[in-house]
Amino acid sequence: MENQRPLHVGIVGATGVVGKEFLILLEKRAFPIASLRLFGSARSAGKRVRWSGGGINNEITVEDLAQADPTGLDLALFSAGKGVSLEHAPRFAAAGVVVVDNSSAFRRDPAIPLVVPEVNPGDLATTRSRIIANPNCSTIILLMALAPIHRALDVVDCVVSTYQAVSGAGKAAVDELFGQARAFAAGDEPRCEAFDRPIFLNVLPQIGPWQANGDSEEEAKFTQESRKILGDNTFRCHATCVRVPVERCHSESVYVRLGRATSEQEILALLRAAPGVALDDLATPRELANREEVFVSRVRVDEEDPRVLRFWVVSDQLWKGAALNSIQIAEAMGALGRFDQ
Amino acid sequence: MENQRPLHVGIVGATGVVGKEFLILLEKRAFPIASLRLFGSARSAGKRVRWSGGGINNEITVEDLAQADPTGLDLALFSAGKGVSLEHAPRFAAAGVVVVDNSSAFRRDPAIPLVVPEVNPGDLATTRSRIIANPNCSTIILLMALAPIHRALDVVDCVVSTYQAVSGAGKAAVDELFGQARAFAAGDEPRCEAFDRPIFLNVLPQIGPWQANGDSEEEAKFTQESRKILGDNTFRCHATCVRVPVERCHSESVYVRLGRATSEQEILALLRAAPGVALDDLATPRELANREEVFVSRVRVDEEDPRVLRFWVVSDQLWKGAALNSIQIAEAMGALGRFDQ
Numbered sequence: 001m002e003n004q005r006p007l008h009v010g011i012v013g014a015t016g017v018v019g020k021e022f023l024i025l026l027e028k029r030a031f032p033i034a035s036l037r038l039f040g041s042a043r044s045a046g047k048r049v050r051w052s053g054g055g056i057n058n059e060i061t062v063e064d065l066a067q068a069d070p071t072g073l074d075l076a077l078f079s080a081g082k083g084v085s086l087e088h089a090p091r092f093a094a095a096g097v098v099v100v101d102n103s104s105a106f107r108r109d110p111a112i113p114l115v116v117p118e119v120n121p122g123d124l125a126t127t128r129s130r131i132i133a134n135p136n137c138s139t140i141i142l143l144m145a146l147a148p149i150h151r152a153l154d155v156v157d158c159v160v161s162t163y164q165a166v167s168g169a170g171k172a173a174v175d176e177l178f179g180q181a182r183a184f185a186a187g188d189e190p191r192c193e194a195f196d197r198p199i200f201l202n203v204l205p206q207i208g209p210w211q212a213n214g215d216s217e218e219e220a221k222f223t224q225e226s227r228k229i230l231g232d233n234t235f236r237c238h239a240t241c242v243r244v245p246v247e248r249c250h251s252e253s254v255y256v257r258l259g260r261a262t263s264e265q266e267i268l269a270l271l272r273a274a275p276g277v278a279l280d281d282l283a284t285p286r287e288l289a290n291r292e293e294v295f296v297s298r299v300r301v302d303e304e305d306p307r308v309l310r311f312w313v314v315s316d317q318l319w320k321g322a323a324l325n326s327i328q329i330a331e332a333m334g335a336l337g338r339f340d341q
Numbered sequence: 342m343e344n345q346r347p348l349h350v351g352i353v354g355a356t357g358v359v360g361k362e363f364l365i366l367l368e369k370r371a372f373p374i375a376s377l378r379l380f381g382s383a384r385s386a387g388k389r390v391r392w393s394g395g396g397i398n399n400e401i402t403v404e405d406l407a408q409a410d411p412t413g414l415d416l417a418l419f420s421a422g423k424g425v426s427l428e429h430a431p432r433f434a435a436a437g438v439v440v441v442d443n444s445s446a447f448r449r450d451p452a453i454p455l456v457v458p459e460v461n462p463g464d465l466a467t468t469r470s471r472i473i474a475n476p477n478c479s480t481i482i483l484l485m486a487l488a489p490i491h492r493a494l495d496v497v498d499c500v501v502s503t504y505q506a507v508s509g510a511g512k513a514a515v516d517e518l519f520g521q522a523r524a525f526a527a528g529d530e531p532r533c534e535a536f537d538r539p540i541f542l543n544v545l546p547q548i549g550p551w552q553a554n555g556d557s558e559e560e561a562k563f564t565q566e567s568r569k570i571l572g573d574n575t576f577r578c579h580a581t582c583v584r585v586p587v588e589r590c591h592s593e594s595v596y597v598r599l600g601r602a603t604s605e606q607e608i609l610a611l612l613r614a615a616p617g618v619a620l621d622d623l624a625t626p627r628e629l630a631n632r633e634e635v636f637v638s639r640v641r642v643d644e645e646d647p648r649v650l651r652f653w654v655v656s657d658q659l660w661k662g663a664a665l666n667s668i669q670i671a672e673a674m675g676a677l678g679r680f681d682q
Contacts, residue, residue: 161502161594163544163583181541184519185526200522201588202627203504205639205653214605214641238643238651240594242504245586247542253502253581255596264555286543298546300555302579310579312546 004334006034010073010097012088013080014038014049014062017171018102021323022077027053029327032334037073039065040080073097074339077326093130098333100326102134107225109133114228116140117328118275119147124332132329135229136221137321138162138241141250143229144294144320145313148274149267150230154259156307158237160222163244163251164207165285166199168317173199177245195243204243216241249285250317254310261306267299276320283314294320345675347375351414351438353429354421355379355403356388358512359443362664363418368394370668373675378414380406381421414438415680418667434471439674441667443475448566450474455569457481458669459616460488465673473670476570477562478662479503479582482591484570485635485661486654489615490608491571495600497648499578501563504585504592505548506626507540509658514540518586536584545584557582590626591658595651602647608640617661624655635661 009026013019019038026033031053038049038060045064065084070076070092078085078092078101085105092099106112113123114133124132135143142160149155166173173194180190180200190198197204208217222237244251271277276293283295294315302308315321333339350367354360360379367374372394379390379401386405406425411417411433419426419433419442426446433440447453454464455474465473476484483501490496507514514535521531521541531539538545549558563578585592612618617634624636635656643649656662674680 159500159596161581163504163585178525181522182526185523197625198627201586202625203585203587203592204623204625205592205594206623213644214639236645238596238649240502240596240639240651240653242592242594244504244544245542246544251544251546251583253546253583253594255500255579255581282545282547284538284543284545286539298555298581303554304577308579310581312581 004032004339006032007074007334007339008035008072009033010037010039010070010076012039012065012076012078012084015040015044015047016079017167017174018079018318018322021318022079022327023049023051023053025319025323025327027051031327031331036060038062039068042066070095070097075100075330077330078102079322079326089131097130098330098338099131100134100329101131102322102326104136104221106131106133107135108228114225115329116143116229116325117332119143120229120231121332124329125336132333134322134326134329135225136218137168137317138164138218138250138252139222139225139229140321140325141294141313141315141317142222142237142252142254143226144274144276144315145271145296145311146254146256147230148270149256149258149309150232150235152270153262155235155256156259157257158235159255160237160239161253162239162241163246163253163285164241165246165248165250165317166243167248168250169194169243174247177247199243199245202245205240207241207243215239246285248289248316248318249314250321251283251285251312251314253312256309258307258309262301262309263306264299264301267301267309271296271299283312285314288314289316290319291316292319292324345373345680347373348415348680349376349413350374351378351380351411351417353380353406353417353419353425355390356381356385357420358508358515359420359659359663362659363420363668364390364392364394366660366664366668368392372668372672377401379403380409383407411436411438416441416671418671419443420663420667430472438471439671439679440472441475441670442472443663443667445477445562447472447474448476449569455566456670457484457488457570457666458673460484461570461572462673465670466677473674475663475667475670476566477559478509478658479505479559479591479593480563480566480570481662481666482635482654482656482658483563483578483593483595484567485615485617485656486612486637486652487595487597488571489611490597490599490650491573491576493611494603496576496597497600498598499576500596501578501580502594503580503582504587504594504626505582506587506589506591506658507584508589509591510535510584515588518588540584540586543586546581548582548584556580587626589630589657589659590655591662592624592626592653592655594653597650599648599650603642603650604647605640605642608642608650612637612640624653626655629655630657631660632657633660633665
């Protein structure tokens with residue numbers, strides 16, 4: 001963000017799993033910050049959070065969001081759940097604040113862009129909305145690899161099975177997995193609260209409530225959000241979403257049928273040219289936490305039917321799937337001069 | 342096995358992960374046993390194994406397979422790896438012993454049946470081979486659910502992503518997962534020998550060596566073995582096989598395109614009528630160890646294209662995927678009178 005004047009930035013949900021990553025990434029990416037305010041629930045208000053980014057080396061006291069006046073902020077990064085976003089994001093936007101919202105609150109609202117900056121930056125250029133929605137983590141990770149393939153080769157059908165980390169379900173879910181591992185080592189029974197069943201030594205094929213068609217909510221998002229991001233209402237994604245006992249990074253097994261025949265060389269060339277995508281011999285989630293890229297492995301074009309492609313994709317869902325993508329949206333808004341209006 | 346005279350049975354690989362399940366299941370299923378001999382490597386020879394099945398309540402000393410004379414055995418259950426089977430199964434068969442082999446040694450041999458008793462029992466009735474091959478665990482679990490659907494509705498294309506338990510890689514792999522969990526609890530680094538990378542808090546998208554077409558060996562088996570079992574050389578299965586930190590039971594996310602439209606009701610009726618298949622609201626591997634059935638959940642027929650079906654299938658790969666299926670083959674051979682010839 002060269003030439004961007006330092007911004008007055010707020011983080012809503014600052015003590016949550018994604019909120020902490022906002023703090024790390026604002027510093028890592030040298031985001032131009034004039035001041036930083038942190039907002040949370042009444043329960044979190046008053047907590048002090050240490051932050052040394054942007055030349056500000058001190059502790060910041062978390063403010064009670066319900067009582068906070070957003071006047072003077074340029075940008076607010078929201079990641080405190082759908083209910084909080086529905087209640088407070090419009091209030092922030094009305095006060096002139098650009099809001100990047102990591103919840104599902106506005107993703108399907110036709111007036112609000114849903115953006116992966118590498119995929120549909122044009123949707124930022126053409127909007128007047130001050131609220132921008134950040135897509136679901138699994139959808140971002142898929143589309144980072146799939147969008148350039150779709151544009152070149154026309155994805156006719158897409159089948160995805162996911163291997164999703166527990167941090168996607170929040171800090172309590174991570175604590176539960178770790179607690180169950182410690183209980184195992186101690187010879188104790190697992191305790192279950194965040195998930196109905198043990199996640200340690202298990203996989204759980206349900207993420208979010210069931211929809212009318214039998215999909216889980218997480219599965220339904222793949223088609224709904226991909227259509228909006230790609231601007232293609234014929235796009236189909238048959239997803240099966242599964243929680244696995246991994247701390248961080250989502251993995252996805254992807255099968256696509258293309259509109260025309262391709263080759264491994266062509267797919268690799270498309271992926272090499274895709275910003276934010278890295279090729280890896282064998283991407284595994286434990287090894288790829290705290291990496292900005294989306295890692296693609298195991299690109300296979302079917303030997304009998306060269307319109308059939310499979311690959312394996314892994315990325316840190318707290319970074320590219322959430323905090324990093326949101327900050328990149330803010331950076332793109334800066335490049336469009338939206339903080340100077 | 343009513344009316345079957347008690348048999349002289351040998352287990353080759355008796356101290357391995359599957360060998361132990363043979364002992365449990367022979368007792369559980371009241372397999373008619375006149376005598377039981379256990380065979381292992383020179384390293385295992387001399388070990389004493391306690392067994393209380395079949396009215397034999399004592400300790401059995403493991404014999405050195407290389408030195409053993411199989412004369413007098415009716416049946417040998419092999420699960421000691423491909424090399425051992427290639428060397429010793431023909432020797433046992435030549436001595437008149439019916440061999441059920443759980444390795445990959447003979448699966449692709451056109452003279453040797455590859456059998457899931459619920460799917461292709463006819464291949465036992467028509468063979469003269471004394472060696473019968475037990476299919477790969479993942480393929481058995483898939484076909485238990487898919488074969489009745491294929492016969493009724495013609496599976497045109499099949500996409501499978503697996504979530505495979507570490508016990509499929511042997512006892513050392515289970516010990517490694519457990520050891521890494523204990524190391525985590527103690528604050529120590531994971532030690533890796535059975536797998537190249539930690540399996541705790543990870544998933545590994547490679548099972549077996551790479552094939553020329555980019556598939557892993559485990560992935561290639563799906564199409565190769567399914568074609569032989571189904572007797573359909575046009576059957577296609579696009580598999581992605583992934584090891585997950587689960588002790589026992591493989592799970593599979595399955596997508597199929599059918600030759601004609603179906604309904605959820607039709608699929609559920611087919612599965613209810615399928616022997617050895619059980620419907621379950623949400624099958625998870627940790628909860629389904631030591632169960633004989635293959636559990637199917639999440640049956641979904643696509644609302645836009647009723648030729649597209651998805652389901653989730655879980656089964657104990659050491660039981661129906663290995664030891665149980667082998668014993669069922671032996672039971673079927675008994676029903677065919679093959680031990681009375």
